[in-house]
Amino acid sequence: xxxxxxxxxxxxxxxxxxxxxxxxxxxxxxxxxxxxxxxxxxxxxxxxxxxxxxxxxxxxxxxxxxxxxxxxxxxxxxxxxxxxxxxxxxxxxxxxxxxxxxxxxxxxxxxxxxxxxxxxxxxxxxxxxxxxxxxxxxxxxxxxxxxxxxxxxxxxxxxxxxxxxxxxxxxxxxxxxxxxxxxxxxxxxxxxxxxxxxxxxxxxxxxxxxxxxxxxxxxxxxxxxxxxxxxxxxxxxxxxxxxxxxxxxxxxxxxxxxxxxxxxxxxxxxxxxxx
Amino acid sequence: xxxxxxxxxxxxxxxxxxxxxxxxxxxxxxxxxxxxxxxxxxxxxxxxxxxxxxxxxxxxxxxxxxxxxxxxxxxxxxxxxxxxxxxxxxxxxxxxxxxxxxxxxxxxxxxxxxxxxxxxxxxxxxxxxxxxxxxxxxxxxxxxxxxxxxxxxxxxxxxxxxxxxxxxxxxxxxxxxxxxxxxxxxxxxxxxxxxxxxxxxxxxxxxxxxxxxxxxxxxxxxxxxxxxxxxxxxxxxxxxxxxxxxxxxxxxxxxxxxxxxxxxxxxxxxxxxxxxxxxxxxxxxxxxxxxxxxxxxxxxxxxxxxxxxxxxxxxxxxxxxxxxxxxxxxxxxxxxxxxxxxxxxxxxxxxxxxxxxxxxxxxxxxxxxxxxx
Amino acid sequence: xxxxxxxxxxxxxxxxxxxxxxxxxxxxxxxxxxxxxxxxxxxxxxxxxxxxxxxxxxxxxxxxxxxxxxxxxxxxxxxxxxxxxxxxxxxxxxxxxxxxxxxxxxxxxxxxxxxxxxxxxxxxxxxxxxxxxxxxxxxxxxxxxxxxxxxxxxxxxxxxxxxxxxxxxxxxxxxxxxxxxxxxxxxxxxxxxxxxxxxxxxxxxxxxxxxxxxxxxxxxxxxxxxxxxxxxxxxxxxxxxxxxxxxxxxxxxxxxxxxxxxxxxxxxxxxxxxxxx
Numbered sequence: 001x002x003x004x005x006x007x008x009x010x011x012x013x014x015x016x017x018x019x020x021x022x023x024x025x026x027x028x029x030x031x032x033x034x035x036x037x038x039x040x041x042x043x044x045x046x047x048x049x050x051x052x053x054x055x056x057x058x059x060x061x062x063x064x065x066x067x068x069x070x071x072x073x074x075x076x077x078x079x080x081x082x083x084x085x086x087x088x089x090x091x092x093x094x095x096x097x098x099x100x101x102x103x104x105x106x107x108x109x110x111x112x113x114x115x116x117x118x119x120x121x122x123x124x125x126x127x128x129x130x131x132x133x134x135x136x137x138x139x140x141x142x143x144x145x146x147x148x149x150x151x152x153x154x155x156x157x158x159x160x161x162x163x164x165x166x167x168x169x170x171x172x173x174x175x176x177x178x179x180x181x182x183x184x185x186x187x188x189x190x191x192x193x194x195x196x197x198x199x200x201x202x203x204x205x206x207x208x209x210x211x212x213x214x215x216x217x218x219x220x221x222x223x224x225x226x227x228x229x230x231x232x233x234x235x236x237x238x239x240x241x242x243x244x245x246x247x248x249x250x251x252x253x254x255x256x257x258x259x260x261x262x263x264x265x266x267x268x269x270x271x272x273x274x275x
Numbered sequence: 276x277x278x279x280x281x282x283x284x285x286x287x288x289x290x291x292x293x294x295x296x297x298x299x300x301x302x303x304x305x306x307x308x309x310x311x312x313x314x315x316x317x318x319x320x321x322x323x324x325x326x327x328x329x330x331x332x333x334x335x336x337x338x339x340x341x342x343x344x345x346x347x348x349x350x351x352x353x354x355x356x357x358x359x360x361x362x363x364x365x366x367x368x369x370x371x372x373x374x375x376x377x378x379x380x381x382x383x384x385x386x387x388x389x390x391x392x393x394x395x396x397x398x399x400x401x402x403x404x405x406x407x408x409x410x411x412x413x414x415x416x417x418x419x420x421x422x423x424x425x426x427x428x429x430x431x432x433x434x435x436x437x438x439x440x441x442x443x444x445x446x447x448x449x450x451x452x453x454x455x456x457x458x459x460x461x462x463x464x465x466x467x468x469x470x471x472x473x474x475x476x477x478x479x480x481x482x483x484x485x486x487x488x489x490x491x492x493x494x495x496x497x498x499x500x501x502x503x504x505x506x507x508x509x510x511x512x513x514x515x516x517x518x519x520x521x522x523x524x525x526x527x528x529x530x531x532x533x534x535x536x537x538x539x540x541x542x543x544x545x546x547x548x549x550x551x552x553x554x555x556x557x558x559x560x561x562x563x564x565x566x567x568x569x570x571x572x573x574x575x576x577x578x579x580x581x582x583x584x585x586x587x588x589x590x591x592x593x594x595x596x597x598x599x600x601x602x603x604x605x606x607x608x609x610x611x612x613x614x615x616x617x618x619x620x621x622x623x624x625x626x627x628x629x630x631x632x633x634x635x636x637x638x639x640x641x642x643x644x645x646x647x648x
Numbered sequence: 649x650x651x652x653x654x655x656x657x658x659x660x661x662x663x664x665x666x667x668x669x670x671x672x673x674x675x676x677x678x679x680x681x682x683x684x685x686x687x688x689x690x691x692x693x694x695x696x697x698x699x700x701x702x703x704x705x706x707x708x709x710x711x712x713x714x715x716x717x718x719x720x721x722x723x724x725x726x727x728x729x730x731x732x733x734x735x736x737x738x739x740x741x742x743x744x745x746x747x748x749x750x751x752x753x754x755x756x757x758x759x760x761x762x763x764x765x766x767x768x769x770x771x772x773x774x775x776x777x778x779x780x781x782x783x784x785x786x787x788x789x790x791x792x793x794x795x796x797x798x799x800x801x802x803x804x805x806x807x808x809x810x811x812x813x814x815x816x817x818x819x820x821x822x823x824x825x826x827x828x829x830x831x832x833x834x835x836x837x838x839x840x841x842x843x844x845x846x847x848x849x850x851x852x853x854x855x856x857x858x859x860x861x862x863x864x865x866x867x868x869x870x871x872x873x874x875x876x877x878x879x880x881x882x883x884x885x886x887x888x889x890x891x892x893x894x895x896x897x898x899x900x901x902x903x904x905x906x907x908x909x910x911x912x913x914x915x916x917x918x919x920x921x922x923x924x925x
Contacts, residue, residue: 005737007826012734015727015797019750022794026765027753033768078664081657089653091910093661095902100668102898104855106875107891110883111671114678119687121674149671172330173363175350177377177428183351187376191367202756210758213857217879227760234764234862244768247761254758 030251033244046245053229053246060226061253063140064209067147071155071204072197074148079159079196080189083166090164094157101153108150109217116142116218138220146214147204154203162196163189201261206254226250279306281464282327282355282432287336289322296322297333298488304432304466305481309458311467313475314485315511320468321360323485324434327466328357351380356430358438362421364409370396370420371405377428395423398457415446422457432464439474451478472512476500484508505618509551510627516592517628520550520617528617531587533567535610539617549618551628554582554593556614559600565607571600584630591631672895679888686885696889706890709874713854716785716870720792721849727793728800729842733834735801736808751802754795763862766791770863783865791863792853799852800845807841808834 037043050057082093100108115121116136123133136142166189174184212227219225226246233243282304289297296319304310312320325331327338329350338346345353356377364373374395378388396402399419404412412420418438425433435454439447455478458465469475475482476496484491484499484507492504503509506517520530525540530550542548562568569587580595585606600606653661679697683690700706738744754762766787774782815837819829835842857872864873878887 005739008737009734011730012732012738015731015734015801016747018727018794018797019747022766022769022790023750023753026762026769029768029772030761030765074664077660081653081661085653091906095906096665096668099895099899099902100672102851102855102902103672103891103895104857104872104875106857106872106879107675107887107894108671110875110879110887111675111891114686115671115674117686121687124687149667152668167361167363169359169361169363170365172350173357173359173365174376175330176328176357177424178351178380179376180351180380183380187379188365206756206758210760212760213876227758230760230764234767240768240771243764247764250758251761258756 030244030248033241034248037241046242049242050249056224056229057226060209063144064205067144067208068201068205070148071152075152075155075159079156079163082160083163097153097156105150106213109146109214112146112149113217137218138223142218143215146218147208150214151204151207155200158199159193159196162193166192198261202258209254210250281306281341283339285337285339287326287333289333295488300490302483304464306464307462308481309465309479310481311469311475311479312483312485313469313472315470318485319488320485321436324436324468328355328434329353354431355434356425356428357434357436358421358425360436360440362417364417364420366409370407373420374424374427376424391427395427399423414442418442418450430463432466435465435467437468484511502616503551505621506549506623506627514554514593515628516552518550518590520548522546522548528615531567535615536612537615537617538612547620549620549624551616551618552610552614554595557594558609559596560607560609562605562607565609567608569606569608571602571604571606574600574602591629593630675888676892678885679892681885684884696886699886700889706874709869709871712868713871716788716792717850717853720789720796720853721846724793724796724849725800725842725846728797728845729804732801732804732808736805751798755798759858762795763859767862781865783863785868787863788860788868791859795859796849796852799848803845804838804841807838811837
């Protein structure tokens with residue numbers, strides 16, 4: 001039996017080597033590049049430059065947070081309704097929610113842009129209804145909308161899957177013990193769905209904070225998130241060291257947010273909920 | 276047992292799709308009574324409970340609680356609580372908070388809550404378990420928490436939906452005694468649902484035997500056992516030999532080719548009837564003294580007694596005896612008048628009570644099927 | 649208890665569906681527009697679909713994307729399944745835990761960080777061997793395998809945990825070698841997990857833009873990268889046509905998947921009914 005176990009362990013060796021080489025080592029490179037200058041000499045200048053990007057950093061986190069909360073508020077009732085409906089409705093809804101998710105992010109964002117632009121469909125509809133036309137593209141609101149639109153399926157799915165697992169008998173037990181509709185929601189459904197909230201939060205917050213395409217297309221040239229700045233360092237400014245330093249800081253900040261979030265929901269990150 | 280009716284069920288009917296689950300059920304539940312719904316799976320027992328608790332509405336008929344129709348009252352406004360089959364303890368709350376759940380919904384003071392929880396834990400013998408996690412409890416302990424949680428809110432009526440089904444045999448017997456004691460001590464009405472006839476007979480004041488959505492018989496355990504109303508009840512409660520017979524006159528029944536004295540009267544002359552004879556009520560005598568004669572076809576040792584299948588005129592009887600008779604032995608049989616129970620013919624006549632295909636194994640299998648329900 | 653939906657619930661669902669699909673519907677409409685405009689509809693035409701057919705760059709990008717998705721998901725599935733078996737057999741808690749934490753990194757980390765971290769590695773390695781154009785199919789393949797692996801491992805691992813550990817032992821008791829027991833017993837038991845992992849890898853790889861963007865070179869262009877460079881400029885509606893085609897393909901795939909699933913369930917139910925009767 002021990003021989004068999006040893007054999008089993010051995011077949012994970014290629015993966016372990018791979019993980020070390022392509023997960024751990026690249027992260028070490030990020031740390032290394034952020035601590036040296038272009039010539040390879042040690043410097044803290046790039047890390048210190050965070051001061052210059054503080055506002056952009058905070059702005060990114062704030063927008064990501066707002067988008068995540070909006071997703072949560074919209075998705076929670078939907079997930080609840082889905083989990084309580086018949087199997088056929090559940091299946092159809094799952095499909096309808098997942099379908100846009102399989103569309104490429106770029107395409108989704110771009111079609112949203114068509115809708116929002118000054119000469120776009122929405123404004124045509126407004127003028128047709130004799131409403132004042134509105135400038136919507138290249139605003140903070142448009143960027144948040146883009147985040148919500150692109151990432152809301154990632155909130156709906158974990159919430160739905162955890163709520164579908166809640167034994168309806170528990171709801172009946174609570175009602176039996178005198179809990180009203182709202183009390184059932186507050187005392188039973190909400191606490192039991194916390195793991196779903198936590199994983200939905202992570203799945204929306206992380207890509208929202210670090211996005212660069214959404215802000216580029218819907219925020220316009222004057223509007224930059226931290227993702228845009230990092231992308232610029234690697235794709236046009238060729239300042240890898242600054243890019244690495246900003247990435248490092250972004251990573252740490254997101255880890256920090258996650259830690260706060262996990263304390264809040266009382267869940268340890270055991271890999272999160274896979275859909 | 277109080278004589279005041281607390282819940283009255285009037286002509287309750289319920290259909291799921293085309294399937295009639297409850298068919299015109301009328302019944303009075305009395306104060307301080309231990310009443311049991313007994314029947315095979317699919318007979319509508321849990322549906323009955325869910326209608327009383329308020330999780331389901333009847334298609335027609337009324338649920339009357341102390342004179343008021345509560346048919347459309349939501350569950351959280353009824354003075355009725357339920358012990359669920361799988362307990363339904365809240366996994367995110369500890370023992371204390373589970374028991375306090377109903378009390379908090381009433382906005383009781385924390386001090387009163389804590390006192391009540393202590394009291395309940397003492398009642399179910401779980402002192403010191405306050406901070407324990409639900410997942411860390413054994414099945415029996417979870418059962419106790421469920422009882423404490425339901426009783427903490429002082430229900431007038433407690434509904435128990437096969438609460439002991441998930442426990443092993445030994446624990447089950449202990450809990451039967453304990454539940455009965457709790458019910459006596461608190462003096463509230465228990466409505467118990469089970470498919471286990473032994474459980475029903477040993478715990479209840481009143482047993483309601485149900486089948487196919489209809490009430491077959493209501494009575495005390497002793498009545499139900501000794502005076503079954505039809506072949507279904509006779510077969511479902513205990514073991515029974517059910518034979519075709521004819522009433523020749525009052526107190527005189529003919530079956531298995533012989534005429535017997537019995538205690539039943541009031542049937543028409545020559546009326547076809549069903550005769551019930553319990554396996555333990557058959558006396559075995561030497562062949563020459565027997566009123567009828569049979570051949571032993573199998574014999575199984577059961578501990579206190581032997582259980583024999585005996586062929587009497589091609590009808591297989593089950594007979595329990597403390598003496599041993601080998602297979603293919605001829606025996607004489609005598610039946611006392613009080614061992615003979617005569618029933619009117621019913622829709623169930625001829626369906627039960629012949630042991631020609633009987634085996635322990637089949638009996639056991641059908642038990643398992645019912646528990647899965 | 650499954651309930652009929654209230655009118656309010658239905659309205660709510662309808663609003664969300666409109667929100668999710670409005671941009672896509674608009675895009676589909678404009679893909680059939682006869683003019684270049686994205687605000688005025690000139691008339692029905694399929695010219696953008698025709699021009700797509702003659703766009704060799706896009707067709708090349710499509711085959712590139714499929715090639716990358718197939719190879720990366722297959723390699724990740726084989727390596728990931730083997731890894732899951734090994735991880736499941738690990739006895740020491742801390743080794744197992746550390747391995748799982750490392751496995752989670754590509755899933756938890758922002759994609760942009762994963763992308764640039766690999767880019768830094770590749771560029772550094774390229775400099776070591778004095779090669780400027782190190783970025784290309786090879787680097788993208790490595791990157792895709794890396795971000796696919798955790799999804800495979802996390803799909804297979806629960807199936808291994810659910811499996812009765814005595815099952816392979818029973819097979820060996822009946823004369824199987826350990827290897828044969830693995831292929832005859834373990835593998836079929838965890839096959840649903842492996843399939844899930846493979847499908848997730850494949851779709852993630854098809855869809856990936858951010859990580860590809862940082863590890864890609866001019867020699868190898870995938871569809872998302874091509875869409876990105878197309879949307880940099882003012883876009884012509886042939887991109888809508890492309891997107892519409894992708895949408896329809898996915899829609900068909902999902903519907904087929906669903907229908908076969910429903911059919912399978914119905915078959916099973918019928919079979920059970922028959923056995924019950």
